[in-house]
């Protein structure tokens with residue numbers, strides 16, 4: 001495999017945090033802190049919906065990209081409380097996270113919904129970051145691979161090879177999210193390699209080698225370098241440690257050790 005073809009991708013998922021003022025401040029710190037960052041790392045921040053436009057203004061002229069945390073698949077209409085892919089695009093987003101485990105568990109999102117969202121985003125040229133991951137019970141029962149395969153087949157249903165080249169996957173073991181328990185680099189690599197093999201089955205080797213797979217779940221400056229050193233880990237989707245400029249900037253500079 002040639003990991004050189006896959007640009008490392010560090011993304012901050014701010015979840016339901018930050019006032020607009022706080023979001024603007026953090027975005028500005030990240031913008032200023034990455035001005036000298038070489039362009040061999042892709043950097044993304046995903047604030048809550050209400051801060052997307054204000055943050056897009058702050059990010060003008062910077063290489064830091066903007067993403068949303070969710071969407072609905074219809075273009076417009078009577079869907080109270082939802083945001084459509086064209087609306088997200090208009091706000092300046094290049095990416096949108098879909099199928100995050102918090103949405104799957106608290107909001108009962110299914111793989112079918114995730115695939116519809118991914119399709120609708122691709123139709124307006126916004127790249128979906130499709131999340132999959134097993135809960136602790138499944139891992140302990142030896143069902144991790146079955147769960148991941150099922151989520152991948154369902155969430156990517158109907159996507160062509162061409163579509164897949166615009167998609168980013170994120171492996172986020174639910175037991176590692178916000179818990180301080182990170183999967184070891186070896187545990188994560190094992191699942192990432194499994195996911196890449198599924199991509200080979202579905203889309204062939206060439207596509208599979210070009211799709212980036214992020215790891216998410218308690219990624220911190222202390223563990224990012226070891227995780228990113230794994231052959232099939234191409235990035236990180238970061239919650240808690242993305243909420244402060246200092247730690248997020250250390251994650252972005254994982255190549256130099258992640259920590260000062």
Ligand code: PGA
Pocket residue numbers: 013172176177178179180216217218219237238239240241
């Ligand atoms: P965490 O969240 O880094 O706080 O564990 C990751 C995520 O949910 O994307």
